[in-house]
Amino acid sequence: MPATRLVDRLRETGRPTFSFEFFPPGDDAGVQQLIGTVDALGPLRPDWVSVTYGATGAARYKTFSAVGAIRGQTDARTMGHLTIAGQSTDEVRRALASYERLGVTHILALRGDPVGGGTFTPHPAGLANATALVRLAKSVGDFTVGVAAFPDGHPEGSLDLDARLLLEKEEAGAEFAVTQLFFSVDAYVSLVERFRALGGTMPIVAGIMPVTVPSQIERFAHLSGARMPAEVEASLLAVADDRVRFREVGIDLMTRLADDVLAAGAPGLQFFTLNRSKATAEILGRLRELPVRSA
Ligand SMILES: Cc1cc2nc3c(=O)[nH]c(=O)nc-3n(C[C@H](O)[C@H](O)[C@H](O)COP(=O)(O)OP(=O)(O)OC[C@H]3O[C@@H](n4cnc5c(N)ncnc54)[C@H](O)[C@@H]3O)c2cc1C
Numbered sequence: 001m002p003a004t005r006l007v008d009r010l011r012e013t014g015r016p017t018f019s020f021e022f023f024p025p026g027d028d029a030g031v032q033q034l035i036g037t038v039d040a041l042g043p044l045r046p047d048w049v050s051v052t053y054g055a056t057g058a059a060r061y062k063t064f065s066a067v068g069a070i071r072g073q074t075d076a077r078t079m080g081h082l083t084i085a086g087q088s089t090d091e092v093r094r095a096l097a098s099y100e101r102l103g104v105t106h107i108l109a110l111r112g113d114p115v116g117g118g119t120f121t122p123h124p125a126g127l128a129n130a131t132a133l134v135r136l137a138k139s140v141g142d143f144t145v146g147v148a149a150f151p152d153g154h155p156e157g158s159l160d161l162d163a164r165l166l167l168e169k170e171e172a173g174a175e176f177a178v179t180q181l182f183f184s185v186d187a188y189v190s191l192v193e194r195f196r197a198l199g200g201t202m203p204i205v206a207g208i209m210p211v212t213v214p215s216q217i218e219r220f221a222h223l224s225g226a227r228m229p230a231e232v233e234a235s236l237l238a239v240a241d242d243r244v245r246f247r248e249v250g251i252d253l254m255t256r257l258a259d260d261v262l263a264a265g266a267p268g269l270q271f272f273t274l275n276r277s278k279a280t281a282e283i284l285g286r287l288r289e290l291p292v293r294s295a
Helices: 006-011 028-042 057-073 089-101 129-142 159-172 186-199 216-223 230-237 242-263 276-288
Strands: 018-022 048-051 077-082 106-109 144-149 177-178 202-206 268-272
Touching: 006 018, 006 230, 018 028, 028 057, 028 276, 048 057, 048 106, 048 177, 048 268, 057 089, 077 089, 077 268, 089 129, 106 129, 129 144, 129 159, 144 159, 144 202, 159 186, 186 242, 202 242, 216 230, 216 268, 230 242, 268 276
Parallel strands: 018 048, 018 268, 048 077, 077 106, 106 144, 144 177, 177 202, 202 268
Antiparallel strands: none
8 A cells, every 4th residue: 555645645736646436346247357457457556446335235245345355456545435325323333344444544425325316314323414424434433534526516405505515524524525527627627616715625536437438428417417518418429329439539538628627736536437447548548648737
């Protein structure tokens, strides 16, 4: 594991972090694919890798087993996501203890969404929101805690409420944030500005989703609430019937977005890999060849 604290790395100027997010596979074949992906991305020297968390019992087990497998496979710092939806505070405490046992000291503290959709209602013996989880994690162990941020706004809130909540999380002990996927550099920059205007200081890592197949356009927007600028959507739709061209255009667009957010001052990029290595490796490879632009 790297000697520099993650938070110190994120605050270094001119040397952005690169990290990869994975999801816990459902079966042995998926675990093998994940390990292959982690291996393939390893030479790119990620500052950390992270694993998403599902609220149901079986999904939780899969997260811990994926984290264990990755930790056995790579020297990269491993971050565990943790949610509170559908769980009592005791269950969340046990999850924190599991992470501690696995040697995972970096947590992304999230609320999660209700399984099957609908309005979020806290578990009767559970925590109210992600801010409460930040407080809990900081109180029970030596965890470095990150939180979610939403360039296009959280679907249940507003841009101003989001910025206030981000500040509340920082005051509760969060030390960095990672954004939801987004397609417009302006959305990222405005989020950072709203947060800084309130006095928030924590670094906000930009979440980048490689777009490689046409079905992703609608699915990503539906799942995340991210707005795709008309010109981005038009250039993708123009090649939607040609899989090879679509992939090229998608990788070009995401490389440009990543380069633009770094030029705008983003402290790092978190790639949502979907457990595949090629598109992320391509974008990162191209970024490293581009001349460095100043903010
Ligand atoms: C980088 C990233 C990784 C993610 N990983 C996962 C994952 O691994 N597993 C998973 O299930 N989900 C994951 N998510 C999705 C996330 O759980 C959902 O987006 C969820 O709806 C919101 O989580 P949150 O942590 O922002 O919640 P919260 O901070 O609790 O906020 C959610 C909403 O609740 C309301 N709210 C909260 N606190 C207050 C308050 N004090 N006053 C008034 N209103 C309030 C607001 O409307 C707010 O928009 C991830 C999201 C991101 C961006």
